[in-house]
Amino acid sequence: MQSETRVGRRRPRIGIRALVAYLIAGLTVAPLLWLLVTVFKPGDEVFRPGLPSRLTLDNITYVLTQIPLGRYVFNSAVVSVAVTVIALALHSMAAYALARLRFPGRQLIFSVIISTLLVSLPVILVPLFLVVRELGLLDSYAGLILPAIFHAFGIFLLRQYYLNIPKELEEAADLDGCGYFRRWWTIVLPLSKPALASLSVLFFLANWNAFLWPLIATQDPDLRMVQVGISTLQGQYVSGWHYVLAATVVAAVPTVLAFLVGQRWLVDAIKTSGLK
Incomplete structure (x- = not known):
């Protein structure tokens, strides 16, 4: 009972x-x-509640034919993929060094790296712009890619993941004469595919949706990234919201596909790295 x-x-x-x-x-x-x-509503029915009186593809057709949305998508893809690949390589090496190597100041270096998570982009925007300008990287892919590579969260996540990999595997490789680099390449990287896959999704999404730095670092219309390109559809007095919404939907397709492909690895990496 x-x-x-x-x-x-x-x-x-x-x-x-x-x-x-x-x-x-x-x-x-x-x-x-x-x-x-x-x-799929006509332009004069955007803010009218309810279903549209008729379905139309004019909005999507306009953003695909009348504005260089394809160029904006290409720029975002180049920057996002380049940042993701370079960041994964550098972050994984730094995380492995902080997880396995024993050297003076290791914990201090790790604490300094983590402390950068407290610094937001607007705080360093002016000095970052001055440095990039002095290096002559404005209005270039390098100026969009290089400042976005480093991120403390990637090093933190990979370090936590590497700490859970049994040391016995690397000790066995040490007996065979493998150095640190070969251990990282042949043992650690293959075992850390979930963490690398999840970080690749996060880095890709973050750089695809970047707006503030691409807006400041580029003046050339041919180098505009997709979010900056969509913002050009909004005028000071009149905004074509039906075109803005259509461009937003088109630009969101790659991010949705990236998340759907990598969501399983994202969850696995969070569970195995000890993050709650």
Whole structure:
């Protein structure tokens, strides 16, 4: 009897939790559904509530043919892929050194790297711009790529992941005469595919959606990244919101695909690295 009473008490709680979860999910998905519906509305019905009087592809056709959206997407892809590849290589080597090598000041260096997470981009924006200008990297892919490579979170996540790899595997390689670099290349990297895959998704999404630094570092229209290019559709007095929304949907397709492909590795890396 007591067990039946407890089960009866739990069911209403589960129902309330499910209701709250559905409500939160609905509030989260509602703006996305509104965005998708509005993209297929005529321009004069963008802010009219309800379903469109007719479906049209004019908005998507316009952003694909009348503005260089393809060029913007290409620039974002080049920068995002380059930053992701270079950052994964450098971050993995730095994380391996902080996880396995024993040298004076290791903990201090790691603490300094982690402390940079407290510094936001607007704080260093002016000195970063001055440095890039002195190096002659403005209006170039290098000026967009190099400042975005370093990120303390990548080093932190990989270091935590490497600490969970058994040292016995590397000790066996040490007996075969493998140095630190060969251990990292032949043993650690193959075992850290979930962490590397999850970081690649995070780095790609972060650089694809970058706006402030690409806006400041480039003046050449041919070097505009996709988020900066979409912002040019908004004027001072008149904004073509139906075109802005259509360009946003087109630009979001690569990010959605990247997340769908890498979400499993993202969850695995968070679980195995000890992050809560």
